[in-house]
Amino acid sequence: MxxxxxxxxxxxxxxxxxxxxxxxxxxxxxxxxxxxxxxxxxxxxxxxxxxxxxxxxxxxxxxxxxxxxxxxxxxxxxxxxxxxxxxxGHSPDPIAKAIAEQGANGLTTMLPGEDAVIAGELLAERFGLPFWQVATTATDANRFVIRWARAITGRKVLLVFDGCYHGTVDDVMVRCRDGRTVHRSGLIGQARNLAKTSRAVPFNDVAALEAALAQGDVAAILCEPAMTNIGMVLPEPGFMARVRELSKQYGSLLIIDETHTISTDPGGCTRAWDLKPDFITLGKPIAGGVPCSVYGCSHEMAQAMQLARQHASEASHGHGHSGMGTTLSANALAMHCMRVNLEQVMTxxxxxxxxxxxxxxxxxxxxxxxxxxxxxxxxxxxxxxxxxxxxxxxxxxxxxxxxxxxxxxxxxxxxxxxxxxxxxxxxxxxxxxxxxxxxxxxxxxxxxxxxxxxxxxxxxxxx
Missing domain, CATH: 3.90.1150.10 (Aspartate Aminotransferase, domain 1)
Incomplete structure (x- = not known):
């Protein structure tokens, strides 16, 4: 039945x-x-x-x-x-105008323009996190932040909630079944056992969350403040506050993915609910429908990221690749549209x-x-x-x-x-x-x- x-x-x-x-x-x-x-x-x-x-x-x-x-x-x-x-909405007038403007002035150069500075300032003002980076999709933003979290903490395990949605990042393609972390059904072409470095627990289950964190190997919790892709699931009163408290208690970072929950408030649940994450990720609507995503971080995380870069540079004698960034990330068209979207559309x-x-x-x-x-x-x-x-x-x-x-x-x-x-x-x-x-x-x-x-x-x- x-x-x-x-x-x-x-x-x-x-x-x-x-x-x-x-x-x-x-x-x-x-x-x-x-x-x-x-x-x-x-x-x-x-x-x-x-x-x-x-x-x-x-x-x-x-x-x-x-x-x-x-x-x-x-x-x-x-x-x-x-x-x-x-x-x-589809093709908001300010975005349509922005596309036409930038279309005649260059689409991608691998160099920043003034739009990037203004967009960064607007993001910091809106979400309360001071430093920002730009990618192309929310999947990219989440993937990059997971790398930063592992580099900063020296830990490998990512904790997610059962039924979560964070794009198509490999690490999140897990479910919780009978208390065990297993691959999502239907997953194609996965070469490694994700359960070795990812852990899934039920949403709204504080005891399961603490038990997972208490193992001392979780680099970060990646979560939506409300689940939106398995069917909407809202947090129980006080749950997100406990997520923040427990992450600090056990030395894990907190990443809030607002890609869908930005529907709540101009500053997302992060600002509306005062979530105080270490990182925030956001994609989809941030540039008015033009492919673009962002991730923001606290002052403390920015300092830790800089140290991680220095250590990686020293270990590779100044050569190498962080594994973050794509050629079209932060292209001129996306940056102009994001600036206009934040100023005139996402109001x-x-x-x-x-x-x-x-x-x-x-x-x-x-x-x-x-x-x-x-x-x-x-x-x-x-x-x-x-x-x-x-x-x-x-x-x-x-x-x-x-x-x-x-x-x-x-x-x-x-x-x-x-x-x-x-x-x-x-x-x-x-x-x-x-x-x-x-x-x-x-x-x-x-x-x-x-x-x-x-x-x-x-x-x-x-x-």
């Missing part, structure tokens, strides 16, 4: 009808998908793009604000927003619009769940919220995963797509951006209401 309370045969009947509808109303996307299979692996430029709920890939022609349009001419309200990459006013809309959506989802007498719950964090197929919000990654009903989720997503609404794939998360309107929120709620009404009308739908 699934925790959703919906019978699988009803879900399949519902989904079969919706798959047929998609294929009928999207002939150009279907044709492009067939053409793409001859040149793109899996018919898409990144293989996971074929994992959406649609029976054939949906191809986009353009996107602006809270809307995108497909090649068949359909308009969509976008509550996915590139899974946070376009958290402030308190933007959050002042986004957060009340997300709260409106969360309240509407709860009313909808009650109306249909479903034992589901809603979790919200700033501009994002999610409905989950469990009676109470999960407290750990394992609880969130146990509430999955993949076929139901995909059927509901497909129903929404067929009616011009997109939410985040792989779970039921939504984001509101500065261009989202109250009417957009109400349309999502009304369409989901129609979906549930039709689904539950199928004989035997309720378990």
């Amino acid at each position: 699934t925790s959703s309370g919906i019978a699988e045969q009803a879900v399949e009947a519902f989904a079969t009808r919706e798959r047929a509808r998609f294929l009928q109303q999207n002939p150009k996307s279907v044709a492009l998908a067939e053409r793409a299979r001859h040149s793109l692996f899996g018919g898409v430029p990144m293989h996971w793009m074929s994992d959406w709920s649609t029976p054939s890939s949906l191809f986009v022609s353009r996107a602006k604000g809270a809307r995108f349009y497909d090649v068949d001419g359909h308009e969509y309200i976008d509550f996915c927003l590139g899974d946070t990459g376009s958290m402030f 308190p006013a933007a959050y002042g619009h986004m957060l009340p809309l997300a709260a409106r959506l969360a309240a509407g989802l709860r009313q909808l769940i009650g109306k249909h007498d479903l034992h589901w719950s809603v979790t919200e964090l700033g501009a994002r919220c999610e409905f989950q197929f469990c009676a109470t919000p999960p407290k750990t990654g394992a609880e969130a995963e146990a509430a999955f009903h993949d076929s139901l989720q995909m059927a509901l997503h497909l129903y929404l797509i067929n009616r011009g609404i997109l939410i985040t794939p792989f779970h039921n998360m939504t984001l509101c951006c500065p261009d989202t309107s109250a009417a957009d929120v109400d349309r999502l709620l009304a369409t989901l209401d129609e979906a549930l009404t039709e689904l539950l009308a199928i004989p035997g739908a309720r378990l």
